[in-house]
Amino acid sequence: MATQQTKSQDELASKGLVSKQPENIKEENESEEEIEEAAVVVPPDSGWAWVVMVASFLCCTVIDGIVFCSGLIQEELMKEFGVSKAYVAFVSSLLSGCYLMAGPFVSAMANRFGFRPVTITGAIFAAICFGLSCLATSVEYLFLIYGVLGGIGFCMVYIPAVVIIGFYFEKWRALATGVAMCGSGVGTFVFAPLTKILLKSGWRYTLGIQGIIVLSCALFGLAFRPIQPITLSVTNEEGDEQEKKKLNGHGNTVAPTPQLHQAAFTKPLPEGRFAYSMPNSAHNTYMGASQRNHYPTAQEIFKGMNLERRPSGTAQGSKGTELKQLRKSQPTTPNGDPQQLTFNLHKELTTVGENEEEAENDNLLETEAKPVTIQARRHTVSGRRPQDIGKRSAAAAHEAHHGQSHSSSRPMYRDDIFFSGSLTRIPQYQSQTSLAYHMSVTRLPTKQDMLEDRQKGCRICPEAVRRTLSTMLDTTLLKSPAFMCLAFSGFLTMMGFFVPFTFLVDRAKAAGMDEQAAYGVLSGIGVVNTFARIVCGSLSSFPAVKPLWLNNIALTAGGIATLCSGIVIDTATQWTFALFFGICIACFSALRSLIAVELIGLEKLTNAYGFLMLFQGLAATFGSPIAGGLYEMTHSHNAAFYFAGALILLSAFLCYPLTWVSRWEQRRNEKLTPLPAA
Numbered sequence: 001m002a003t004q005q006t007k008s009q010d011e012l013a014s015k016g017l018v019s020k021q022p023e024n025i026k027e028e029n030e031s032e033e034e035i036e037e038a039a040v041v042v043p044p045d046s047g048w049a050w051v052v053m054v055a056s057f058l059c060c061t062v063i064d065g066i067v068f069c070s071g072l073i074q075e076e077l078m079k080e081f082g083v084s085k086a087y088v089a090f091v092s093s094l095l096s097g098c099y100l101m102a103g104p105f106v107s108a109m110a111n112r113f114g115f116r117p118v119t120i121t122g123a124i125f126a127a128i129c130f131g132l133s134c135l136a137t138s139v140e141y142l143f144l145i146y147g148v149l150g151g152i153g154f155c156m157v158y159i160p161a162v163v164i165i166g167f168y169f170e171k172w173r174a175l176a177t178g179v180a181m182c183g184s185g186v187g188t189f190v191f192a193p194l195t196k197i198l199l200k201s202g203w204r205y206t207l208g209i210q211g212i213i214v215l216s217c218a219l220f221g222l223a224f225r226p227i228q229p230i231t232l233s234v235t236n237e238e239g240d241e242q243e244k245k246k247l248n249g250h251g252n253t254v255a256p257t258p259q260l261h262q263a264a265f266t267k268p269l270p271e272g273r274f275a276y277s278m279p280n281s282a283h284n285t286y287m288g289a290s291q292r293n294h295y296p297t298a299q300e301i302f303k304g305m306n307l308e309r310r311p312s313g314t315a316q317g318s319k320g321t322e323l324k325q326l327r328k329s330q331p332t333t334p335n336g337d338p339q340q341l342t343f344n345l346h347k348e349l350t351t352v353g354e355n356e357e358e359a360e361n362d363n364l365l366e367t368e369a370k371p372v373t374i375q376a377r378r379h380t381v382s383g384r385r386p387q388d389i390g391k392r393s394a395a396a397a398h399e400a401h402h403g404q405s406h407s408s409s410r411p412m413y414r415d416d417i418f419f420s421g422s423l424t425r426i427p428q429y430q431s432q433t434s435l436a437y438h439m440s441v442t443r444l445p446t447k448q449d450m451l452e453d454r455q456k457g458c459r460i461c462p463e464a465v466r467r468t469l470s471t472m473l474d475t476t477l478l479k480s481p482a483f484m485c486l487a488f489s490g491f492l493t494m495m496g497f498f499v500p501f502t503f504l505v506d507r508a509k510a511a512g513m514d515e516q517a518a519y520g521v522l523s524g525i526g527v528v529n530t531f532a533r534i535v536c537g538s539l540s541s542f543p544a545v546k547p548l549w550l551n552n553i554a555l556t557a558g559g560i561a562t563l564c565s566g567i568v569i570d571t572a573t574q575w576t577f578a579l580f581f582g583i584c585i586a587c588f589s590a591l592r593s594l595i596a597v598e599l600i601g602l603e604k605l606t607n608a609y610g611f612l613m614l615f616q617g618l619a620a621t622f623g624s625p626i627a628g629g630l631y632e633m634t635h636s637h638n639a640a641f642y643f644a645g646a647l648i649l650l651s652a653f654l655c656y657p658l659t660w661v662s663r664w665e666q667r668r669n670e671k672l673t674p675l676p677a678a
Contacts, residue, residue: 041230042229043168049169052223053168055220055223057183057186058216059157059158059217061187062216065191066154066187066214067154068187069501069522071498071502072199072505076202077203084628085632088628089625090139090625092502094143095150097622098154100155100616100617102156104468104472104473104610106152106155106159107159108412109156110163110411110412111411119221122153123156124215126217129146129153130207134204153214157217165177167411171423173423174422174540174541178537181420185528185530190523193519295446296443297415297441298439410464418609419605424541472611477600482600483611485658490588490619494620494623496645497585499643499644504522507566533590547598552652555649555652556649558648559584561584562581563641563645564577
């Protein structure tokens with residue numbers, strides 16, 4: 001009978017009516033338990049997190065410092081290769097452009113392989129590109145090796161360095177992000193005079209030394225170790241008396257089976273996209289949303305389920321018993337043992353005191369091994385047995401030590417991974433407890449993703465990469481008028497962003513300023529940028545401060561200052577320009593994610609960030625060469641500054657009606673949304 005059934009399955013598979021499952025996958029499915037896991041990363045906010053912040057700061061210092069000062073080598077290249085200023089500008093503009101445009105693809109790599117491997121690989125790759133650039137025989141050679149490939153290597157360092165802050169910080173995220181991003185200003189302050197000194201020995205020597213400095217980012221990247229998540233496990237076993245006896249043997253009782261929705265992880269949705277099943281109402285919702293790359297969160301899957309929660313013992317290396325705060329508020333038996341605590345997940349996630357939840361999360365993260373797990377039996381979630389937990393946590397710690405990460409803790413599966421501001425600005429964070437928030441922003445992996453994570457071998461484009469790219473480059477977002485205004489505004493800003501860095505020293509020297517004073521002004525932009533990022537981040541933490549208006553004021557002031565910077569060229573006027581321009585670029589860089597969340601919501605932030613990086617990278621690629629062409633036509637550096645100032649000012653004007661456009665779009669979408677059937 002089994003042979004006939006197998007034969008019929010093979011015949012159907014050959015006709016394309018059913019998909020034939022590979023033998024290795026089939027064997028693995030048969031051997032594994034009917035338990036699937038959903039991992040939720042809770043940022044530690046302390047300890048090693050501060051080391052990560054310092055490493056991120058150093059990476060930004062090196063990468064942004066070299067990018068912002070890359071235009072200083074153009075004069076040497078023009079003399080050696082005999083090319084125009086507009087043409088040679090592509091050397092530095094390709095570096096800055098590819099450094100941004102590669103963002104979505106590097107994010108996908110970081111999602112699959114982790115922050116540490118991508119950062120180290122990118123640093124080594126970029127250092128090799130800089131070393132090979134020393135051997136350049138033409139400017140076109142530099143376009144490819146220094147500009148395109150070097151920019152990709154820089155992006156492989158920069159993206160993990162920026163994104164990992166959101167993975168390690170919750171309460172102090174705004175502060176940590178501000179400090180890390182200050183590396184951009186510090187890098188400009190350090191590399192402007194350093195590049196001037198190195199250029200005395202030639203541009204080839206300069207690139208060689210910079211390549212060695214870039215290699216140091218591989219050492220900084222060693223600090224980007226993965227975080228072990230809190231694991232939620234669900235099963236739908238139909239009775240296991242032996243298991244119940246084992247649980248009861250630890251002094252705990254098993255709650256009766258409640259009449260709740262099924263979340264069994266046993267039956268995938270159409271196309272095998274999700275490794276879990278949901279109640280009918282939710283099932284229908286996600287079937288319709290699957291075409292929009294919607295993946296449910298941990299909270300959506302576990303919402304409405306009854307939980308059993310109890311202390312599970314002390315893991316090796318922990319400082320004491322787990323869940324101290326929970327034990328204090330937990331009823332005890334006459335002999336002093338804690339009783340089993342049963343409660344509804346949705347209720348617990350929205351009503352438990354914030355301080356208790358934070359204390360609980362701190363205890364959970366004091367050790368690499370995560371002994372506290374939530375497991376459902378017959379739709380009930382409960383703690384694991386201590387001996388099982390110890391084995392599992394030891395294996396998890398071993399994986400963490402070797403840089404391995406579980407598929408369900410991939411960073412790009414978090415909705416807030418690119419959010420750089422204070423989480424108190426996010427409505428989801430204000431309305432629920434800390435753990436509930438992290439569950440609400442953590443998207444679960446697909447069945448295919450988990451299978452690929454377990455199987456050995458190299459895949460050209462695994463599910464973790466495809467899913468990240470499809471999320472970040474989902475073209476449905478381009479239908480949003482509010483987002484397109486924001487994206488086009490960013491495009492215009494970035495076209496003028498690098499022009500002052502490229503032409504400021506040349507214009508100052510041509511106007512008779514001392515060369516050292518000119519380099520001092522360029523370093524001054526970095527100093528102002530550093531302090532302005534801290535101030536801007538602090539101001540944006542106040543609910544009364546609107547990030548959009550702060551951005552508009554800064555862009556307007558920066559655009560006007562750039563337009564007027566050439567009227568009188570002396571030390572005082574150029575430092576005044578450096579003050580306004582430094583504030584402008586600091587606010588622009590720090591507030592992008594906050595503005596995007598206010599306009600289109602947190603769930604679309606990853607999508608928005610992907611397109612913003614593409615738009616801004618494309619603009620950075622052509623901004624400086626166009627400004628160089630204007631200089632060639634007019635033989636005046638002021639033309640380049642007029643071009644940059646006008647673009648920045650226009651980008652500010654595009655942002656002024658954004659609030660009205662966003663509200664109009666919301667009203668339009670509400671009218672187009674069909675009412676649910678009665």
